[in-house]
Amino acid sequence: MxxxxxxxxxxxxxxxxxxxxxxxxxxxxxxxxxxxxxxxxxxxxxxxFRDPSRIVPDKQGGIISPADGKVIRIEEVDDNRFLNQKVQKISIFMNVFNVHVNRLPVRGTIEAVHLQPGRFYAADKDKAVLHNEYCAMIVQSEGNVRYCVVQIAGLIARRIVCFARPGDTLESGQRYGLIRFGSRVDLYLPETSEITVKVGQKVKAGETILGSIG
CATH class of the missing domain: 1.20.5 (Single alpha-helices involved in coiled-coils or other helix-helix interfaces)
Known part of the structure; x- marks a missing residue:
């Protein structure tokens, strides 16, 4: 608690x-x-900047939503930027009315944190993934399963905050950062993960289960 x-x-x-x-x-x-x-x-x-308390579901292997917002994309992609493997990718768009505090999806140890300066296209557009400023955090969870969560700046968002550092071990649903004024979070999961949310579904950070990591 x-x-x-x-x-x-x-x-x-x-x-x-x-x-x-x-x-x-x-x-x-x-x-x-x-x-x-x-x-x-x-x-x-x-x-x-509200930061409400959340009751994190106690589900073994459950993937907790890292952000409040709407799921705008679920797809399989060949990720050659972060994990260098085929992954399942979930994109969550946050508008200015959503809570912007980000939480860890699955308990694990932070392997790397990389902040990449960039542009500020609208976060719900495809080119935002390639050109916008972002902060990528690679996490190693139990069983040596690795995943990556990426905070992406948006058209209005001008500051990404990540408090986690390499070597830190965080619990599922624990706060690790936020993005100011409208943005997006992308989650790169192992290909074998089971995804239970749908495109268009609204989710809450620290509460909504997106699926099970595999």
Missing amino acids: EQPHIPVHKEGLPFIGLFAFTSLIFALVGCSAMALLALASTFFATYF
Whole structure:
């Protein structure tokens, strides 16, 4: 069970504080329109950076969704960038109204973390996979099964945050990072994995089971 925590991610506190302070200043100088705009921005930042607790399913080998959002693609691909093998790939698109905290799909040890600078095309487009900025994290789970989870920046997203480091061992559903303001997470799984979600299905990080890793 996760320990109680502040339901707003620490990455959002500077934004919330700045907007709140700006609203106060405008109110003090009598600029009500700008004060209301800054106050609305404060509420939006608080909503965007929300970090609710989740009850992680206790399923042996279960693949927990790494992100809130909608499944936009499930396909078999020859991955020559991360795992160098044929994999099953699941793509989850997050809009600005989704929770943007990312969680580990399957318990394991972080083998490598690679941040690649790039462009900021719309995250639901195919070219985003090849050209957008991303952070790829390769994980080795039980039985020497390896998988990769990739945070991809989007049209508005300009910062990818990954707190995990090589050598860290994380539990299924444990928080490891987030992406600011609309983005995408791709999950590269062994070809033998069983996928139970469908394209178009809405999922929740740390709660929805995507399938079983194989």
